[in-house]
Amino acid sequence: MKYLVTGATGALGAHTLDKLKTLVPVSDIHVLARSEEKAAPLAEAGYTVHIGDYLDKVSLKAAFTGIDRLLLVSSAPGTRQEEHQNAIDAAKEAGVSFITYTSFAHADQSSADLATDHRYTEEAIKASGIPFTILRNNWYLENELPLVGAALNSGKLLYTAENGKAGWALRREYAEAAAIVLAGEKTFPEILELSGKPVDYATLTKALAEATGKEIAPVETNDETFVKNLTDNQLPEPVAGFFLAIQDDIKNGVLDVQSDDFETVLGKPLTPLVDAFKELLQ
16 A cells, blocks of 8 residues: 655644654655655655645656555645646546545635635545545644744733634644544544634633743734734734634634544544643743
């Protein structure tokens, strides 16, 4: 059995490989990278490297030829639909027998702008006829680090999401789930909603304070102050605007997902938020 991980030079891909190599022989693990330079550490670690780009279907077909099980890590917004369609088409032409894809919480019904490309990709995978499991990832705790950094400086964690909740978990835990599904030792449903227990920002702030031993207060604020708080802490304004949009999504319940799929796949509880913050901030 041959396994291929796309996005292998990224953070999620790296964590996935760390777990996957404990489940299957390294000699059976293939990785996709955009350049030999970026892939050099992976080659040195014993993985079989393929050079390809989501915008180049020919390179993808060559990379996927001989692969049995494929992890399609979603690309960055922009030309994502075209890129993912290329990957799916290439996988079908290359004879890939299984795809697992990193999607978005409740992608089929979500009102979030981020869900649009994922919804398209899910439908494209279904239309391909290739057996699949879609991983609807909730939200990485790492995504909150800009808010956390500002909070550690000021003693206040500012947010605009009101009482909205998200199912935060560590990136490595999402990666571990991806590796387990990709390895194929167990059969999983076509759709997995991977979410931690949904909590609000007041609860998140309490966990952060406990993890750091610092007094940090949750402070609900307005849009302008929220953005200024991030830009004052060296975050570019367009990025701060993206974070504001996510606050709106959380306020609207986009990431409030109740599911035990995550712990079922991992076969263990998720890392408690206090411990997760300690891990990230050590």
